[in-house]
Amino acid sequence: MAKMACACGTILRDDDPEASLFLLSSREFDVDLGAVQLLGMARLVLHCPVCGRVWIYWRDGERATEYVPSGQVSEGASPG
Numbered sequence: 001m002a003k004m005a006c007a008c009g010t011i012l013r014d015d016d017p018e019a020s021l022f023l024l025s026s027r028e029f030d031v032d033l034g035a036v037q038l039l040g041m042a043r044l045v046l047h048c049p050v051c052g053r054v055w056i057y058w059r060d061g062e063r064a065t066e067y068v069p070s071g072q073v074s075e076g077a078s079p080g
């Protein structure tokens, strides 16, 4: 299980059904494969419901790459 603190301070977990997403390229998405195989190939993506950031684990064992919604500063969620 992956658990990390978003830059805004929110704790994100990969077992949170709302926050965890799976990323597959069109090439990887083979409809003949089973769900277990597809999930095994997919990259884990965590979406922060507070600030909207997306964190993508491009490679197993490496840190997630941060993606910040356009127009938002990287220091955290908007004040107030």
Ligand SMILES: [Zn+2]
Residues within 6 Å of the ligand: 006, 007, 008, 009, 010, 048, 049, 050, 051, 052, 053
């Ligand atoms: Zn956040």
